[in-house]
Amino acid sequence: MLKTLLYICVNIFGVIAFVWKFVIRCKLNMKGTMRYLAGIAGQSGYGSKSTADQVTQDCSSLHPNLTAIVTGATSGIGAETARVLAKRGVRVVIPARNLRKAAQVKENIQKEHPKAEIIVLEIDLSSFASIKKFCSEFLSLDIPLNILINNAGKFSQKLEFSEDKFEMTFATNYLGHFLLTELLLEKLIETARQTGVQGRIVNVSSVIHTWVKKDNFSFNSMLQPKHYNATRAYAQSKLANIMHTKELAKQMKAIDANVTINAVHPGIVKTGIIRDHKGIITDSMFFIASKLLKTTSQGASTTCYVALSSKTEGVTGKYFVDCNESRCSMLANDDSEAHKLWKQTRALVYKRLRVQLRP
Numbered sequence: 001m002l003k004t005l006l007y008i009c010v011n012i013f014g015v016i017a018f019v020w021k022f023v024i025r026c027k028l029n030m031k032g033t034m035r036y037l038a039g040i041a042g043q044s045g046y047g048s049k050s051t052a053d054q055v056t057q058d059c060s061s062l063h064p065n066l067t068a069i070v071t072g073a074t075s076g077i078g079a080e081t082a083r084v085l086a087k088r089g090v091r092v093v094i095p096a097r098n099l100r101k102a103a104q105v106k107e108n109i110q111k112e113h114p115k116a117e118i119i120v121l122e123i124d125l126s127s128f129a130s131i132k133k134f135c136s137e138f139l140s141l142d143i144p145l146n147i148l149i150n151n152a153g154k155f156s157q158k159l160e161f162s163e164d165k166f167e168m169t170f171a172t173n174y175l176g177h178f179l180l181t182e183l184l185l186e187k188l189i190e191t192a193r194q195t196g197v198q199g200r201i202v203n204v205s206s207v208i209h210t211w212v213k214k215d216n217f218s219f220n221s222m223l224q225p226k227h228y229n230a231t232r233a234y235a236q237s238k239l240a241n242i243m244h245t246k247e248l249a250k251q252m253k254a255i256d257a258n259v260t261i262n263a264v265h266p267g268i269v270k271t272g273i274i275r276d277h278k279g280i281i282t283d284s285m286f287f288i289a290s291k292l293l294k295t296t297s298q299g300a301s302t303t304c305y306v307a308l309s310s311k312t313e314g315v316t317g318k319y320f321v322d323c324n325e326s327r328c329s330m331l332a333n334d335d336s337e338a339h340k341l342w343k344q345t346r347a348l349v350y351k352r353l354r355v356q357l358r359p
């Protein structure tokens with residue numbers, strides 16, 4: 001009895017300490033917190049409580065026949081993003097490692113919107129070979145590509161390595177999406193050139209990127225960490241997503257390509273991302289923080305807003321939270337670090353795959 005009581009007390013203390021640490025580290029000020037809790041709209045006219053349906057309601061100016069690829073659409077925020085895009089008439093390609101789950105998502109969307117066009121193709125974002133195969137299958141369909149949403153995410157609790165021998169969280173969240181984007185970029189640029197409709201890339205990141213310090217951001221140790229810390233690895237991968245966004249936005253501007261790229265933090269949503277972290281601590285944390293959580297539809301709103309809204313036309317290299325442009329960490333804004341990361345990643349991909357990448 002005493003032992004159980006002690007166990008519960010230790011856990012409650014742990015949860016309070018974690019939530020407190022989260023609040024402090026994310027630098028949530030009072031005004032920002034109140035704005036978040038009340039769902040007060042920002043400049044865009046939307047806020048934390050806006051849903052993906054609401055932010056895409058005015059799609060009268062939306063170009064017909066858009067095609068989007070949404071990674072990680074077999075569950076959580078990605079499935080909702082795919083549903084809302086399809087509802088707005090966008091043809092949605094779902095790359096998935098679990099084809100059964102993807103078929104179920106497709107069926108659910110088509111039950112609600114019988115005319116929705118959904119294409120399911122296989123991909124494992126932690127494998128370079130699988131990404132390459134997906135891209136050649138997609139490109140052989142010879143359909144346009146207007147929107148790429150890099151949403152899939154992994155938060156590996158223990159140290160695991162991908163098929164290519166890289167740490168699994170970094171491999172899935174960052175390296176996989178980097179390669180996918182590189183292999184599809186020409187298609188996005190070409191579609192935008194032919195149709196006159198701006199191409200858009202959305203990288204789904206997280207506010208947790210602010211936790212990473214410069215000392216903890218070394219490429220080789222992210223690939224093969226000696227001392228693994230799950231939260232740190234996840235935060236590093238999400239920081240890398242923003243740096244990728246910033247660097248690629250500069251490159252697209254330099255070649256005058258009509259393609260924008262932005263990063264988003266979806267908000268905190270109880271989804272499958274914490275499936276490896278089940279237990280009393282995680283459950284109690286979500287219970288205590290339940291007032292701060294978003295619904296899945298609120299979680300998908302920022303992605304859908306950045307991907308479809310006419311208000312984000314021409315906006316590139318930015319970071320969005322609750323459907324409004326927001327500030328990311330100093331490190332995420334460091335152009336030279338972003339360029340260094342891009343060069344290192346590109347060299348690694350080339351060495352491993354020997355694929356022809358952009359100059």
Ligand SMILES: NC(=O)c1ccc[n+]([C@@H]2O[C@H](COP(=O)([O-])OP(=O)(O)OC[C@H]3O[C@@H](n4cnc5c(N)ncnc54)[C@H](OP(=O)(O)O)[C@@H]3O)[C@@H](O)[C@H]2O)c1
Nearest residue numbers: 072074075076077124125126152153206268269271272273
């Ligand atoms: N939920 C939050 O509170 C939160 C907060 C900040 C940022 N985010 C970000 O939001 C994004 C969506 O996450 P979520 O919360 O919706 O999580 P989720 O429900 O776990 O969805 C993750 C998706 O990624 C897919 N995925 C994982 N590894 C993959 C791989 N190797 N190859 C292909 N697909 C893979 C999963 O596919 P399977 O179905 O096959 O597993 C699933 O569809 C992630 O980038 C996450 O980092 C989430």
